[in-house]
Amino acid sequence: MKIVPLIPDNAPFTVEQRAWLNGFLAGVLNRGTPAPGSATLEEKQPLLIAFGSQSGNAESLAKRLAREASGRGFAARAAGLDSLQPADLVKDKNVLLITSTWGEGEMPDNAISFWDSLNQNGSSPKLEGVQYSVLALGDMNYGDTFCLAGKNLDKRLAELGANRIVDRVDCDVEFDDLAKKWSSTAFTILSGKKETVAADEPEDACFSKKKPFQATLLSKTNLNTKGSSKDTRHIAFSLAGSGLTYEVGDALGVFVQNCPDVVDSVIASHGFDSQSEVSLPDSGSVPLREALMKHYEVRHLFGKTPKVGLTLAAFIENLRKLQPRLYSIASSLKAHPEEVHLCVAAVRYNKEGIEHKGVASTFLADRLALGETTGLFFHAANHFRLPSDLTKPVIMVGPGTGIAPFRAFLEEREATAAPGKNWLFFGDQKRDTDFLYHDQITEWLKKGTLTRLDTAFSRDQEEKIYVQTRMIEAASELWHWLEQGAHLYVCGDAKLMAKDVEAALHEIIQSAGNKTADEAIAYVAQMKKDKRYARDVY
Numbered sequence: 001m002k003i004v005p006l007i008p009d010n011a012p013f014t015v016e017q018r019a020w021l022n023g024f025l026a027g028v029l030n031r032g033t034p035a036p037g038s039a040t041l042e043e044k045q046p047l048l049i050a051f052g053s054q055s056g057n058a059e060s061l062a063k064r065l066a067r068e069a070s071g072r073g074f075a076a077r078a079a080g081l082d083s084l085q086p087a088d089l090v091k092d093k094n095v096l097l098i099t100s101t102w103g104e105g106e107m108p109d110n111a112i113s114f115w116d117s118l119n120q121n122g123s124s125p126k127l128e129g130v131q132y133s134v135l136a137l138g139d140m141n142y143g144d145t146f147c148l149a150g151k152n153l154d155k156r157l158a159e160l161g162a163n164r165i166v167d168r169v170d171c172d173v174e175f176d177d178l179a180k181k182w183s184s185t186a187f188t189i190l191s192g193k194k195e196t197v198a199a200d201e202p203e204d205a206c207f208s209k210k211k212p213f214q215a216t217l218l219s220k221t222n223l224n225t226k227g228s229s230k231d232t233r234h235i236a237f238s239l240a241g242s243g244l245t246y247e248v249g250d251a252l253g254v255f256v257q258n259c260p261d262v263v264d265s266v267i268a269s270h271g272f273d274s275q276s277e278v279s280l281p282d283s284g285s286v287p288l289r290e291a292l293m294k295h296y297e298v299r300h301l302f303g304k305t306p307k308v309g310l311t312l313a314a315f316i317e318n319l320r321k322l323q324p325r326l327y328s329i330a331s332s333l334k335a336h337p338e339e340v341h342l343c344v345a346a347v348r349y350n351k352e353g354i355e356h357k358g359v360a361s362t363f364l365a366d367r368l369a370l371g372e373t374t375g376l377f378f379h380a381a382n383h384f385r386l387p388s389d390l391t392k393p394v395i396m397v398g399p400g401t402g403i404a405p406f407r408a409f410l411e412e413r414e415a416t417a418a419p420g421k422n423w424l425f426f427g428d429q430k431r432d433t434d435f436l437y438h439d440q441i442t443e444w445l446k447k448g449t450l451t452r453l454d455t456a457f458s459r460d461q462e463e464k465i466y467v468q469t470r471m472i473e474a475a476s477e478l479w480h481w482l483e484q485g486a487h488l489y490v491c492g493d494a495k496l497m498a499k500d501v502e503a504a505l506h507e508i509i510q511s512a513g514n515k516t517a518d519e520a521i522a523y524v525a526q527m528k529k530d531k532r533y534a535r536d537v538y
């Protein structure tokens, strides 16, 4: 029997909305079979998948799992922790939380206010009746702080009376398989149905981390001049033929290779045969040298005395998969169609008498030649976006390679003829040798694209002058911009700079805005909530 749809094809809905509505109405009126994945309202279990995410991993995972849960008959939604209050957990009842860890064991920015509300002295919310589980994303390289934000969140929810339905799962950088098992178990328990094997998401037709685009290196320019102690490169890749696009604020994932000298030295010190066939991290096998060049992290073994009697199989078993590195995109597609640009500082340091070099940054700076290709993918940074209202003022704080996304922002503001004011704080070691993008920045200042520029060259004088020194000097003007609705962005070093800049912001709000310390905290928290204070720090 053909079922006549209740919502006609010409009704003003998308195909998905129409399918859902037809399914829903059919269910309510007990008429015909609901559309796939659209059980009747009574049958649908609510499910909130909440995420704490800085650079987008937890966010995209939460959104993907919410789609999957909807397909399994849940009334599922994904939401950032910045849009939630603890009381929302009580309303939604079934809650899966996914959070990364940032800084040194800290909550990602969008989870801070939620975390604070869970810890309010004396007025902690009661979470009895909430069924929950936590998936923690992290990186084992961080040692003691591995997945700490997720661990803390999990513990606190239990303390407040929520019922843990599945044990927390802590994930290292490769989180896909663990996330799949965790979500599958949680969906099964929450639905009360027998376990069903989750269908794999249909493979993306376009390029992704799983299927990177092989991009050609177009150009590589040294942004420091002779005499500098730094080595920062402007790097341009071609996207021609990929159909790929990105937004300013996004990051680029770059697949890289280890340095052949490091690989050869590790093989020689272990006495292995470089042609021996070894297993790859996912599947298949290749000769040892190729495996160590392209597939495994080996930098931590460089210069170290190998364990006596270590077999090749045990050696390989202990290695971690070589990870692609993220870089903030330094270009706008509007200014450079079919290209993506980066600003990369080559990491080189001496430790215990041995010269070390960063894998990815020196792969890009030293080893990848013009015309050669490497795998790229885009990593969306929805938290780090220019204001959609082009009239809003923008304040950018980006010392060192922190300038990268702001070159992209300024190119975008210029290309869109955005009428809003733009203020850049830039700093590095010495004006003569380290003024990255000097010509382009001074040109923007001349043309008025850049309303104001403040520079802080830390090693041009006895005392250190940093970007936050300049912010404090300009406190009353900065406060005036904030009160005009300016969006404030910070990019660069996470360990020291980003914290010191935040402390300076509090100081400015107190002194120029005439606020108490608590009022300044509330002001900054509100800016974060309104998405007027965003950080891209690493």
Ligand SMILES: Cc1cc2nc3c(=O)[nH]c(=O)nc-3n(C[C@H](O)[C@H](O)[C@H](O)COP(=O)(O)OP(=O)(O)OC[C@H]3O[C@@H](n4cnc5c(N)ncnc54)[C@H](O)[C@@H]3O)c2cc1C
Residues within 6 Å of the ligand: 055, 251, 299, 325, 326, 327, 328, 329, 343, 344, 345, 346, 347, 348, 349, 351, 357, 358, 359, 360, 361, 362, 401, 402, 404, 536, 537, 538
């Ligand atoms: C969202 C995001 C955006 C980023 N954007 C940029 C960007 O625009 N530009 C940019 O240059 N980088 C950026 N980075 C950092 C980048 O991803 C890499 O981490 C950086 O290039 C170093 O990678 P590497 O492979 O060269 O170094 P690795 O081989 O990973 O080595 C780095 C490690 O070496 C050790 N180390 C480094 N210096 C020292 C030292 N002085 N003493 C002792 N040990 C040391 C530390 O253990 C450090 O973790 C970004 C990171 C993120 C997450």
Ligand SMILES: NC(=O)c1ccc[n+]([C@@H]2O[C@H](COP(=O)([O-])OP(=O)(O)OC[C@H]3O[C@@H](n4cnc5c(N)ncnc54)[C@H](OP(=O)(O)O)[C@@H]3O)[C@@H](O)[C@H]2O)c1
Residues within 6 Å of the ligand: 232, 345, 346, 347, 399, 400, 401, 402, 427, 428, 429, 456, 457, 458, 459, 464, 466, 467, 468, 492, 493, 495, 496, 497, 498, 500, 501, 538
């Ligand atoms: N702690 C770390 O491990 C660490 C810190 C920074 C950068 N890095 C890495 O080093 C590479 C190069 O970094 P980069 O080119 O982006 O530049 P950078 O090293 O961050 O330096 C840029 C400018 O910031 C100044 N700076 C140092 N401490 C600061 C603070 N607390 N507040 C404000 N400014 C401060 C530096 O001054 P001085 O150098 O003169 O002090 C310099 O003038 C990157 O790969 C980055 O990840 C690591």
Ligand SMILES: Cc1cc2nc3c(=O)[nH]c(=O)nc-3n(C[C@H](O)[C@H](O)[C@H](O)COP(=O)(O)O)c2cc1C
Residues within 6 Å of the ligand: 052, 053, 054, 055, 056, 057, 058, 059, 099, 100, 101, 102, 103, 104, 105, 106, 108, 137, 138, 139, 140, 142, 145, 146, 147, 148, 173, 494, 537, 538
């Ligand atoms: C600057 C920085 C600091 C980090 N600090 C930690 C940490 O302390 N502990 C940890 O387990 N992982 C840490 N990580 C790893 C992230 O948690 C991990 O990359 C995660 O997948 C990021 O997810 P997100 O994109 O949703 O924020 C850190 C990553 C960066 C770039």
